[in-house]
Amino acid sequence: MLLENKVAIVTGASLGIGRAVAIDYAANGARVVLAGRKEGPLQEVVALIKAAGGDAIYVRTDVSVPADCKHLVEATLDHYGRLDIACNNAGILKQPLDTDLFSIEDWQETVNINLNGMFYCMKYEIPAMLAAGGGAIVNMSSVGGKIALPGLAAYVATKHANVGLTITAALEYAERNIRVNAVGPAYIETPLVSTNFPDMWDILNSSQPIGRIGQPEEVAHLVTFLSSHKASFATGGYYPIDGGFMAR
Ligand SMILES: NC(=O)c1ccc[n+]([C@@H]2O[C@H](COP(=O)([O-])OP(=O)(O)OC[C@H]3O[C@@H](n4cnc5c(N)ncnc54)[C@H](O)[C@@H]3O)[C@@H](O)[C@H]2O)c1
Known part of the structure; x- marks a missing residue:
């Protein structure tokens, strides 16, 4: 139980990697707040966690909306009284196109979710963590x-x-006891990949030296480790989890 007595937020927790992180956090003893846009899938993951003996709630959140991110942290504090851990995972990938063909709308949506959303979440998570002592x-x-x-x-x-x-x-x-790390997956078997690269499974499998696509749970195990006291000296790191992709 690496995360016993901890309270954790996971964004983009209804599907793919975020779902696996939420389940692994809960399996390691954390009380988990699942954030995402779609209530149905979030409810299903909360039910799965509870059926396994864990503790979780969900808060409907669009990470590209600052007020939603503020509300996410407030709802966490209201329900569990503290915040110790956050996995800012929500992200999108639009249909691949060369830069001059990429639409302004898709560019802006990607920046709003992948980058601005991460900043908005951190902006509100960090004061809550400081209040918890780290x-x-x-x-x-x-x-x-x-x-x-x-x-x-x-x-x-x-x-x-x-x-x-x-x-x-x-x-x-x-020096204020908050560790911040980034994780870098290569191709992982999630809806994000199956939607954008439906005909490329052979290429995706062989593009990673380990010879196969990764599973969301394999990323979740690294995220849980980095979130835990076992990673107490790890901060400011980028951790590849990519079947050797970056080693070539
Ligand atoms: N799957 C991969 O191969 C891969 C590789 C490298 C990095 N990643 C990253 O991992 C993260 C998760 O990817 P995934 O493959 O699980 O994707 P996914 O599409 O399977 O799941 C993404 C999750 O984020 C949520 N989300 C999207 N926009 C959101 C928003 N505005 N507000 C709240 N939630 C939102 C979705 O609803 C979904 O739950 C992303 O940041 C992605 O860039 C994925």
């Missing part, structure tokens, strides 16, 4: 936070910015 934040970047992925300019730009935001906050709060 905390741990794990931000979801990507291999696209370190290298170029042609066709994905908005995604790559925001995922690089996620790393910049992470390392800046890590230094700002290092």
Whole structure:
């Protein structure tokens, strides 16, 4: 039980990696607040966690709306009285297109969710963690936070910015007992990938040296470790979880 007595927020918790993180946090003893836009899927994950003996609630949240992020933290404090951990995971990836063909609307939506949403969440999470005496934040970047992925300019730009935001906050709060790290998955089997690359499973599987696509639970285990006291000396880091993708 790595997270016993901790209270954690997970954004984008209805599907994919966020869902796996919420379930793994709860399995490790955390009381979990699931944030996302769609109530039905969030309710299902809360029910799953409770059926396994865990404790969770959901708060309907669009991370691109600052007032929603403020309300998410307020609702967490109202219900559980504190905040110790946050996994800022919500993110989108639009259909790949070269930069000149990419629409202004898709660019703005990607920036609003992937980058602005992470900042809004941290802006409200950090004071609550300071009040609790410290905390741990794990931000979801990507291999696209370190290298170029042609066709994905908005995604790559925001995922690089996620790393910049992470390392800046890590230094700002290092002496105030809040650790801030970023995680960088390569291709993981989630709706985000199956929607955008439906005909590319062979390529995705072979593009990672380990020879297969990753599973959301494999990312969740790293996120849980970084969120826990076992990672007490880890801050300001970017942790690849990519089957060797970045090692080539
Ligand atoms: N799947 C991969 O291969 C992969 C690789 C690298 C990084 N990532 C990153 O991991 C994170 C999760 O990706 P995933 O593959 O699980 O995606 P997914 O599409 O399967 O799930 C994304 C989750 O975020 C939520 N979300 C989207 N916009 C939101 C908003 N405005 N407010 C609140 N919630 C919102 C969705 O509802 C969903 O629950 C993303 O940040 C993504 O960039 C994924």
